[in-house]
Structures are given as C-alpha cells and as structure tokens.
Amino acid sequence: MSRRALTLLLAGFLVLALGIVGAFRPVPYVVLSPGPTENTIGEVDKKPVISIKGRETYPTTGSLSLVTVAYQGGPAAQIDLLTALRGWIDPTVAVVPQETIFAPDRDPREVEEENSVEMTNSQDSATAAALNELKIRYDLAVTVVSTEKGKPADGKLRKGDEINSVDGRPAKDVDVVGDTVKAHKPGQSVLFNVTRGKDKLDVTVPTVAGPEGQTQVGLLMQAKYKFPFDVDINVGDVGGPSAGLMFSLGILDKLTPGELTGGKQIAGTGTIEPSGKVGAIGGIAQKMVGAQDAGATVFLTPADNCAEAVKAAPSGLRLVRADTMHDAVLALDALRTGKGNVPACDAG
Structure with missing residues (x-):
C-alpha cells in the first residue's frame, strides 16, 4: 500500500473515530x-382520576383527555448528539435549547417544586372554574x-403567610397577586398585607426584573380553596398547569346530568383560571400527536395556540x-347535538 493510500486510510479512521466519539458527547438540548x-373522567391504576365526595355525581361516557409532553435531557442528564440528531429528523418531536426548559439560574429542585405547586394550583383552579360555571360558591385564601x-x-414574606391584599387590592386568587406585581416597573415596591399567625402585617417588598423581563419578587404562592365538597384529582407524576381546562371539564361533567362528550373521544390542553379563562401552553405539536395516538378526534385548543x-x-x-371554559362547554354541546357554533382554530 502506498504512503498516500495509507495516509488517507488512517485519516478516514481518525475522522470516523472522532465522529463516533462526537456522536455520544452530551449536548445542551x-x-x-x-x-x-x-x-379525566376515567381511571388511572384502577382509581378515578377525579373523585368527588359530598355532592351527587352522574355517569359519564367518552373521554376528556389531558395530554402531556415527555422530555429527554436537562442539566442532570444531558442527551448526546446522536439523540438530538434523531430528534431533528423525527417530525413528531422537537429539539430545543436546554435553557428554554431549565433556566440556567434556577436549581432543578426549585423547578420541580414549582411544577408540583403549579399542578396543585391547576387542580384547585379547575375545581373553582367548574364551580363558577355551575354558580356554586366557595372560599379561598392565597x-x-x-x-x-x-x-x-x-x-420578608414567610411560608404559610396568608396574603390578604397587594397594593390594597384584595388577593382574590394567585393571578391577582401575580398580575399586580407584574404591573410594577422593576425597582418599585409592592405592599403586601398578610396574616401571620394571629397578626395582620403590612410588608413592603421591592421588585426586580426576572429572567424573561417580567417584574417579580421571588414568591411562590398557592391558593388554598375551601370548597363545599371534596374534589380529589389523581394523575400520578404529571406536573405543570397545562391540564387545567380538561380537569375543569371533567369535574363539570361528573357534577351534571347528561354526557358532555356525547360519547366522543375528546382531548385538549390549556391552563385555567378560576374565572374560566383558558391560557396558552407549550409543546402543542407533541400534545396533538399524543391526543390522536390515544384515539381523540377533537382537540380543544387555547386561542393563543x-x-x-x-x-x-x-x-x-x-x-x-377554547377561549374560556364556558366556550368549551358550548362547543362540546354543539358537537354533541349538532346545533350551535363550534369555533375553529385559524392560522391567525
């Protein structure tokens, strides 16, 4: 073998070796x-997803399914380049920079705690939205x-503090507190009135700019609702707030006679506020694929998505x-009866 051929062969092996090594190197995606x-009107591990005690419930049919997004990667378990390349080729998945999911200045444990609290808040907000739709009264404390x-x-603020008002505005729910804080410019102060033990206190807290530019004080809150009956939601390890709309519809379906779905396989997504407003979510493309794979023919979609x-x-x-929960209920009624308007998504 000539020196030239040997050199080319060795170079080829070297490139191949480097390529193999590079393919298995971790990447921040x-x-x-x-x-x-x-x-949500079915069961998980032979237990109802939604259990209601202390109030009459009614049979349901069909499905009102929440959808989720699975992820690979993250600071503690980065994927390799080969996995990222496979993802880029597959049209049913998305490959995104790691920092879009895990903020670089956030402890993963804090993110996990926040997701857990968001799921609890989502379940409570869903119950509140369903009760509001049915005009059933309840109390809450933030x-x-x-x-x-x-x-x-x-x-300045402590775990367990009950927020009565913020800048004099009654703390009717978590969103009221958050929106009031965000309405300030970074550097301005917010006045919280809280109940701590037996005392009521005024606490002034300055604000700062968050990672996405929104004004914040660094506060994680939870609305503690006092409902007139027990609503328990069992979804295992699912976290985050994006199942709110489907929880609220599942609760309403169980609390009302008749069948909201008309026996159809319905799926959907969207955050929910106690007022019934539906908010945008992430991973819509993957959630739609998951919905169809599960047999859904109709997908309830937040207007902003x-x-x-x-x-x-x-x-x-x-x-x-679905702009609001009420809109979603009307749309499902129209689909079931064949009468009325079914608002469709458009390309914007």
Whole structure:
C-alpha cells in the first residue's frame, strides 16, 4: 500500500473515530416528544382520576383527555448528539435549547417544586372554574409556599403567610397577586398585607426584573380553596398547569346530568383560571400527536395556540378553539347535538 493510500486510510479512521466519539458527547438540548394521555373522567391504576365526595355525581361516557409532553435531557442528564440528531429528523418531536426548559439560574429542585405547586394550583383552579360555571360558591385564601433565595421576598414574606391584599387590592386568587406585581416597573415596591399567625402585617417588598423581563419578587404562592365538597384529582407524576381546562371539564361533567362528550373521544390542553379563562401552553405539536395516538378526534385548543396548532395538526384531528371554559362547554354541546357554533382554530 502506498504512503498516500495509507495516509488517507488512517485519516478516514481518525475522522470516523472522532465522529463516533462526537456522536455520544452530551449536548445542551432537550428532546420533547408526545407524552401519555389521561382521561379525566376515567381511571388511572384502577382509581378515578377525579373523585368527588359530598355532592351527587352522574355517569359519564367518552373521554376528556389531558395530554402531556415527555422530555429527554436537562442539566442532570444531558442527551448526546446522536439523540438530538434523531430528534431533528423525527417530525413528531422537537429539539430545543436546554435553557428554554431549565433556566440556567434556577436549581432543578426549585423547578420541580414549582411544577408540583403549579399542578396543585391547576387542580384547585379547575375545581373553582367548574364551580363558577355551575354558580356554586366557595372560599379561598392565597398563601406563601416559599420564597426564592436571594430575591426581594426572601426574609420578608414567610411560608404559610396568608396574603390578604397587594397594593390594597384584595388577593382574590394567585393571578391577582401575580398580575399586580407584574404591573410594577422593576425597582418599585409592592405592599403586601398578610396574616401571620394571629397578626395582620403590612410588608413592603421591592421588585426586580426576572429572567424573561417580567417584574417579580421571588414568591411562590398557592391558593388554598375551601370548597363545599371534596374534589380529589389523581394523575400520578404529571406536573405543570397545562391540564387545567380538561380537569375543569371533567369535574363539570361528573357534577351534571347528561354526557358532555356525547360519547366522543375528546382531548385538549390549556391552563385555567378560576374565572374560566383558558391560557396558552407549550409543546402543542407533541400534545396533538399524543391526543390522536390515544384515539381523540377533537382537540380543544387555547386561542393563543391556534395559529401554531393549525400548522402542526395531524390529519383528521379537529381543532376547536377554547377561549374560556364556558366556550368549551358550548362547543362540546354543539358537537354533541349538532346545533350551535363550534369555533375553529385559524392560522391567525
């Protein structure tokens, strides 16, 4: 073998070896793929997803399924380049920079705690939204779960503080408190009135700019509702707030005679406020694939996700726009009866 041929052969082996090594090197990306679905009017591990005690309930049929996104990667378990490349090729998954899911200045344990609290808040907000839709009264209190170390609220507000008002505005729910804080410019102060033990205190907290530019004080809150009957939601390890709309519809379906779905396989997503307003979520493309894989033919879509959803919707999945829970109920009534308007998503 000539020296030239040997050199080319060795160079080829070297390139191949480097390519193999490089393919298995960790990269700062996260792969998002369709996650499991759960029927909110069905069961998980032989237990009802939604259990209601102290109030009459009614039989249900069909499904009102929440959808999820599974992910690979993260600071503690980075994916390799080969996994990222496979994700880029697969149209049903998305590969995104790690920092879009895990903020670089956040402890993963704090993110996990926040997701857990968001899921609890989502379940409570869903119950409140369903009761509001049915005009059933309830009480609530907004409480402090934790403060973020190094942020202005740290050392000023304490775990267990019950927030009565913020800047004189009654703390009717978590969103009222959050929106009032965000309405300030970074550096301005917010006046909290809290109940701590037996005392009522005024606590002034300065604000700072958060990672995305929103004004914040570094406060994690939870609304403690006092409902006139017990609503228990069992979804295992699912976290985050995006199942709120489907929880609220599942609760309403169980509390009312008749069948909200008409026996159809319905799936959907969206955060929910106690007022019934539906909010946007992430991972809409993967959630639609998961919904169709689970047999859904109709997908309830937050209005702010419609434009993206239309571009990525699997063939045969009907997208129904849901601005509010009430709108979603009317749309399901129209689908069931064949009468009335069914608002569709458009490309915006």
